[in-house]
Structures are given as structure tokens and as C-alpha cells.
Amino acid sequence: MVSSIKRLLIGRPLKSTELGEQKLNKTKALAILSSDALSSVAYGPEQILIVLVTVSAAAFWYSIPIAIGVLVLLAALILSYRQVIFAYPHGGGAYVVSKENLGINYGLISGGSLLVDYILTVAVSVSAGTDAITSAFPALHDHNVGIAIIFVIFITTLNLRGVTESASILAYPVYLFVLALFILIGVGLFNVFTGQVPAELHTPVGTPIAGISLFLLLRAFASGSSALTGVEAISNAIPNFKAPAPNNAAKTLAAMGGLLAILFSGIVLLAYYYGITPNEKVTVVSQIAEQTFGRNFMYFFIQGTTALILILAANTGYTAFPLLAVNLANDKFIPRMFKIRGDRLGYSNGILTLGLASILLIIFFKGQTEHLIPLYAVGVFIPFTLSQTGMMLKWFRERPQGWMTKLIINTMGAVICFVVTIMFFLTKFAQVWPVLVFLPVIVFVFYRIRKHYEAVGEQLRINCEEPALPIEGNVIIVPVAGITQVVENSLNYAKSLGADQVLAVYVSFERDDEKKFEEKWNKWQPDVRLVTLHSHYRSIIQPLTKFVDTVQHKASEANYRVTVIIPQFIPKKGWHNILHNQSSLLIKAYLLYRRNVIITTVPYHLKK
Structure with a gap:
């Protein structure tokens, strides 16, 4: 039954040879790797206005020069990550760049930041998408958390079906969102240039x-x-591209940068x-759409596609998180289970971990996007800074042709x-201080995991200089609860x-039971020695383990091994x-x- 449900949800298993498909x-x-960056258009401009409104609505004209500064930063990031793509065509992004050029500690800071950031990507995207839905339908506002969790479960299931299938589904809402915002x-x-928007609605630039x-x-x-979060995802996911992967990734990055610049500029201007004016219950995009079209089909089309891309933007995290986890697992900094491909050839353990962590985050923050975005953004700009610094050192050391440019x-x-990272710490310290706590903790955990793997490897490695001592004999202990077919099967x-x-x-x-059992045993199995242990506190485990320890101690002196054979019957139905x-x-x-x-364990299978 479980396998049938699994097949219904995620589809038939794929052969390893189908990986290329x-x-x-x-x-x-x-669609699948740019959805996070493009979706941030829906809340990036709003975050600027939320800060400016603390002075007055008249200060909104400052959003235009601020937006120009954001676009300059976007251009620098696009050009920088284009170079990362060609320099590291096997992917890995900020983690690999920082590790190879700055050292393992900086690599782990980048990797740890991005792991947490991708969890925040899912939480922020889904929370923002839920906000868009509740803006159109205010009656649902009190159910934000529940709606967000349902969407996370849906996207997790979608990604377990495989990269290609999830991308095929996601392409439609992403391109519909782009079309809706262009319209x-x-x-x-x-309307602005034809004078249909009253001039008194805004303060002249320069006031x-x-x-x-x-x-x-x-x-x-x-x-x-914060609108630039997700820009690095393409450089992390180069292995997911068809050949020639670096060229296709670079073109996709350029297309994403162009679309993001146009959409971000347009929303800021409108x-x-x-x-x-920012409103807690109605998003900026919702207000613009309502003033432009009224509450008609186009308004709901824009709100619907905005909600969809905000929710499905989480898919960028589902694409990048498992690949980053694979790189960290290859270096033995996180559990090896993240390297295992699932039935649909995706890294399902990474997908499931990301989904569960995102749900916990949504519950903890009660689905309030504005509380998540600063932490989310600073988690991106730390690896941004480290990866760009790493690339600087790479060019300076290697000095290939055109290295100066x-x-x-x-x-x-x-x-x-x-500069942006420092700004976050100076201006939003009350919201981003957890970064200073969780990053050292994550790096510490990384090292502890690696230390464990190294210790395991050292102990499992065959050492010819110290050959293992031969086992001289074996003592078998069979715990018995009665005279049954199960016990007889184990004794045989x-x-x-x-x-x-x-x-x-x-x-x-009970003492009486002990004597009766000994009498029955001596008649049934006279050739097998019975040891009876009386338990004063009605515990089976404590006297049994104490007895096993005593036998093992004596056996080890003669280089004997102790084997405990546990009888267990298996019911016909689970x-x-x-x-x-379950003793x-x-x-x-x-x-x-x-x-x-x-x-x-010696199983005895029941037939009825």
C-alpha cells in the first residue's frame, strides 16, 4: 500500500541510465532557477517603501535613486557570476569558489549560509505567495500559516518527481507572471505618460x-x-543544464538579469x-494592479500569477539546496545520505530535509514575510562577498588572458x-543578529561531522601492521520467554x-514461575543449559544486559565472542x-x- 501511494505521488522509479533525460x-x-530572483520583484520594491514611509510618504521619490543603486549591484553580480560559471563549470557556486581560493573555513561559511538561505528561500517565497492570495481574499488572512504549509508540501512532492517534470510544470506560471507584469x-x-495618473499622488524627484x-x-x-536573492542559484546548478552546460547557464543568467532589471524598475516607477503606501494586508503589486485595472479579470490575473511565482519560487531552493548538500557531503561535512539519488534520480533526502526545515521556519515566524526577508538577504550577501573575493584572488594568482578585466x-x-552586508548589520541588526549565532554553530557542526567520518575511516581501514586477533570460540545466548515454536526455531x-x-x-x-519453567525446560531441552534470572523490578532488559556483560567479560579473556540470538515472531499482517x-x-x-x-535476530513467520 505504501509503495502504491509513493508511486502515485512521485511516479515510477527511473533507471540510472535515464539521468541524461x-x-x-x-x-x-x-523558469526553475530564476523564479526566486524574479519573484523578489513582488516584495523587493515594497521593502524600500517600508523603510522610507517611516519618514513620510513624501520621501518615496528616493526609491528611484535607490533602485538605480540596486540595478548597479545587479549588473555587477551578473557579470561576476558569469565568470564563476566558466571558471567552475561543474557547479558548486560560492561554496566551491570560497573553499578553493580563500580556504576551507570561508568555504564552510559560504556553504552554511547558503544552506540556511535556501531554507529561507522556501519560507519567504511561500509566505509572500500566501500574502498575495490573502491580499485578494482578505477572509483567508488568518489562515496564512496553514496555507503556506500546504504549498510547501505540494512543492516538495513536485520536486520528488524529478527536475524535468517539476520544471515543465513551473515554466507556465513563471512566464505567465512575466507576461502579467509586462502588461x-x-x-x-x-497611464502615467498620458496624464491619467494625477501628479499630486507623488512628490517631485529632488524635493x-x-x-x-x-x-x-x-x-x-x-x-x-533583497530583490537580488537567488542570483547565485544558476552558478550552483550548472550540472542540471544540458550540454554545453556552462554556455547554457551563462545565457540563462543573462536572461534572468535582464528580466529582473526591467520588472524591478517598472514596479518601483509605478x-x-x-x-x-505599504500596507500590511495588501501588497504593493496588488495596489498597483488595482489602481491600474480596478478589481477585474486583469487584477486577479496579476494577483494569481504573482501568488503562483512567489510560491513556486521556492523551487529555486529545491534545485540548489540538494546540489550544494552533495558538494558538502562529498567533502564529508554533512551526512552521506545527501549524496543518494532517489527513485526519480533527484537527491530526495535533500529535498525532504529542505521541505521539513521550511515548514518549521514558517510555523516559528508565523508566516510573516517581513520578519524573514532581512535574515534571508544577509544570508545571501555573505556568500556573495566571499565568492567574489575568492574570484579576485583566483585571477590575481593565475593571471590568465584578460585577467585584469x-x-x-x-x-x-x-x-x-x-558594503551591502555591512549595511544590513548596521541598519537591521535587531533582525539579522541570529546570523552571528547560527553560522559559527553550523561551521562547528560541519567540523564535528567530518571528524567523525575521519575517525570511522581510520578505524575501518585494514592495517597490515596490526592484524586482528583470531576468534578462538563462540558463546551463544538465547533469551527465551517461554516454550514455543519461536524459541525452538531459534535454538535449532x-x-x-x-x-x-x-x-x-x-x-x-515470580519465584514460583521460575521453578515451574525450569522443570518444563529440563524435560523439553535437557541438552541446552538454562540460566534463570530473577527481576526484582519487573524489568527484562536490566538483568539480561547485566548477564550478557558478565559472560562477555569472561569470554573476552579467552578471546571468545558472545552472540545473542533473539527469537522474534513476525505477524502475517503489519x-x-x-x-x-516488542520486547x-x-x-x-x-x-x-x-x-x-x-x-x-531469528524471525519466525506466522501463517495466520
């Missing part, structure tokens, strides 16, 4: 505003820079000319990203192993298990960590 062309890659921006600017400060403008710029581009990117197996000694161990709670005590599982769990004790 899961690669993306430029059209699908633009909105085109009609909105037409002096009392109370404005450089600190506040820097804070608004940092907030607007918000300024329309005099839009490349160095200048990456230097610009590094400086601007560093124990005898077949030719052990030096087979001991049956019975734990009794649900029958809840009707029986055998508890015994196994307790004894498994005993040194030099071998645990074997």
Missing part, C-alpha cells in the same frame, strides 16, 4: 524631505537589495507615480556586496552454528504488530552498543 534546456532552466508595467506607464538621513537611505538600499569585475562585485539455529556453548536465558518476575509487546526490539536496541557482542 533529467537535464534542463535554457527555457526550463530560466501591468506597460499599461501603468502609458527636500525633513528627517531623511544617510543611515535611513542605506537601510532602504539594503532592504531593496509605485512612485501612483503614490503607493575579470579582476576589476569581481572586485566591484566584492566591494558592493561587502543456534545449535547449527556449532558454538562451544549455548545458553538459554529466562527472566522471571498492523498485528501493535497487538504484541525483542528493545533487547536488540540495548545490546547493539555492547562491545564484542554480536546480535542476531
